[in-house]
Amino acid sequence: MTATIHRLNPSDRAPSLDPLMALVAADMNEVNGVILDRMQSDIPLIPELAGHLIAGGGKRMRPMLTLASARLLGYEGTRHFKLSAAVEFIHTATLLHDDVVDGSALRRGRHTANIIWGNPATVLVGDFLFSRSFELMVEDGSLKVLRILSSASAVIAEGEVNQLTAQRKVDTTEDHYLEIISAKTAALFAAACRIAAVVAERPEAEETALDAYGRNLGIAFQLVDDAIDYSSDAETMGKGVGDDFRDGKVTLPVILAHARGNDEEKAFWRDAMHGHRISDEDLAYAKQLLEQTGALADTLARARHYGQRAIDALGGFANDKAKAALIEAVEFAIARAY
Structure with a gap:
């Protein structure tokens, strides 16, 4: 198992998304214009509810990955x-649906749409955003x-159902x-990164490399x-600490701890996973x-392993600002836990 991320440009400063955000800032203005335009509807509830989540402080990492991948390939x-807007609409739609399925009350520190407007409206606006994404694709x-x-949209839905059956x-x-x-x-x-190679008309090998980068x-x-659901705070997480624990979500830390535990x-x-041990004291014992x-250390070790695989997938591309930003995005994803 890889123990560390091998940085392209090592430095003392903490990894951040700032280089990625700076790289694509002008392009994101264009994407945000498309998002704002396409979330409109003659039905006022639709832009109101969609706007609540879209404007809720998310970093828009997935569309930024599409834009940065295009920059890496020299696409002009x-x-x-x-297409970046389509990616964001797919993501937003899945978040709306997830919050209904999970009964979530907070996302990024704000009340979720389902708490404010109810489950039916939240599901239907999620459907609207899915439809908008397909309009943009067409x-x-x-x-x-x-x-x-x-295909990615179908796979995401399958994954959500798979998770539901494993709850x-x-x-x-593992x-x-x-x-x-x-x-x-x-x-x-993976799809967000791969489509950049398609629009840039790059070889299949570069498509595959960007897919591997995004997937890992x-x-x-x-x-x-x-991991940070058990080791962070609400401000960092943007949701309640221990939400996964109280919701009975069987995540990798739990799987490893259960497998290694005594009777x-x-x-x-x-x-705990069936909702019978969810007090603050139970959460403290779970953390112990x-x-x-x-289990926590090994979950993060696995995260570093997949992070290194993501970085390695970029090995065939020239060392430039886009590649450095994409690598630092991986380092940032890992560093959130520390």
Whole structure:
């Protein structure tokens, strides 16, 4: 297992998304214009509800990855603006649906749409944004782009259903869990990067490399999220501390701790994931078990491993500002846990 991320340009400053954001700032203005335009509707509730989440402080990492990948490839056209907006609409739609499924009350420190407007409106506006994303794909005119993004949308939905069926099952295997997050999280990261190579008309090998970069970054990103749910605070997470624990979400730290526990500890995890042990004291005990079994440390080690794979996937591209920004985006994803 890779222990560290091998930085392209080592420095003392903490990794951040600033280089990525600076690289694509002008392009993101174009994308934001498309997003603002296409979330409009004659039905006032639609832009009101969609705008609540879209304006809620998210970093728009996925569309930024499309833009940065296009910059890496030297693409100078404009097709990627609408496609980046399509990527963001897919992501936003899945967030709206996720919050309904999870019964979430907070996202990025704000009340979720389902808490404010209710579940039916939230699901339907999510459907509206999915539809808008497909309109943008069709307008692009590339069947290959349509195939990549539509396939990713289907895979994300499969991943969400797969996660739902595994909910509260503490005997879920690590391989099964990685399969879930590869679908529900990493598939859109991969597609967001890959479509840049399509619009830039680059060789299949570069498509595959950007797909691998996005996919491995997505897995690393989710594993870090899993870890910091137990080791961070609400301000950092943008949601309640221990939400995964109280919601009975069987994430990798829980899977590892359960597998390594004695009979009494296994019984605790079963009770906790079924909602019978969710007090603050129970959460504190869960954190203790995660530490003493090495489950948190090993989850982060796996995140670093996938992060390194993401960086390695960029090895064939020239060293420039775009590549450095994409590498630092990986380092930032990992550094959130520390």
